[in-house]
Amino acid sequence: MxxxxxxxxxxxxxxxxxxxxxxxxxxxxxxxxxxxxxxLCHVCEEHAFEAIRELGNDLSMLVTSVEDGRAAAAGPKVSFSAERPVPIDLGVDSLRGEIDNEVTRWAIRVTRGEELTNPHATLCANLGTLIDLPPQRVTVWIPHPDGGDDVGDEILDGVDAVLRLVKLHQRAQAMLGLTETTTFLPDPCPHCGRKALAVSKDQQRVTCKGCRIVWDSDHFALLSNVLDFERKVSRV
Incomplete structure (x- = not known):
């Protein structure tokens, strides 16, 4: 042997x-x-795929944040004239462009250049193909030591692609103020029983880091009250 x-x-x-x-x-x-x-291990792969699926929602919320003037990221505002200001947050607009470009880039590669009507939907339908892509030369922006970015080439495979897309989701969540806290609630998850409940930064969502189920805060509060009542009754 x-x-x-x-x-x-x-x-x-x-x-x-x-x-x-x-x-x-x-x-x-x-x-x-x-x-x-x-x-990637199975758990990391599933978490990554879920993050990529959320990119469509990220784009919608970024658009809304610009329109409502509620973008979390600070950035200079530009205007065409003193009479007609255009409140475009350059940080948000730049991130929207990065997400669009990255999603389209990999959607084209998994479909081998087919015409795309919805790049994000196409990518989400081919996540298994995406993560299995072999190493290939890709044009990327590379930070310049003196500031700014230069166009360059890197050899990236499917796992690289997935992790790049996940990072864009994380950046969008942070920019929108939706990054979850690292402080866990003391109660166990009503769904899986693990003590892995984290509250979003805006206090509007509760997510179980174990089973990934998500509640809005009002629903979770109601559910917690019901469970507390049932536990008290069971002790009588």
Whole structure:
């Protein structure tokens, strides 16, 4: 028989950011074991896919935030004249363009150049194909040491594509003030029972980090009251 290693041959590409990360004997966190090299574990993959599916909502909310003047990100305002100001938040507008470009880029690649009517819907329908894309040369913006960005080339595979899209979702959530707090509620999740409930920054949503179910705050408060009543009755 051949030699067997003491641990998994490959680790989740998210490393210490892996959703299922494990701690070694030295106390350091690393990604959980996976079957294929340079891949994501199942949990990280599902979280990433869900983030990509949310990009459509991110775009809609970014558009609304500009129209309502409620964008969280600070940025200079521009106007064409003193008589007619145009309150365009450059940070929000730039991020909207980045999301559109990145989504379209990868939708074209997973469909091999087919005509696209809805790039985001097309991408969401082909997430398995996306993450399995082989390494390929991609044109990207590269930060310049003296400031600004230069156009350059990078070799990216499907996992790179997925993680780039996830980062755009995270940036959109932060810009909209929807990034969840890292403080967990003391009560267990009514759905899965794990103590993994986090409240959104605007206090409007409660999300279970374990099973990923989401409630609006009013619904969650009502549900909690019902569960508290049932627990009290059960003790009588």
């Amino acid at each position: 051949g030699n067997r290693s003491d641990g998994p041959q490959h680790l989740c590409r998210q490393g210490r950011k892996c959703k299922s990360r494990v701690k070694d004997t030295a106390g350091k966190f690393h990604g959980v074991g996976v079957e294929s090299p340079d891949s």
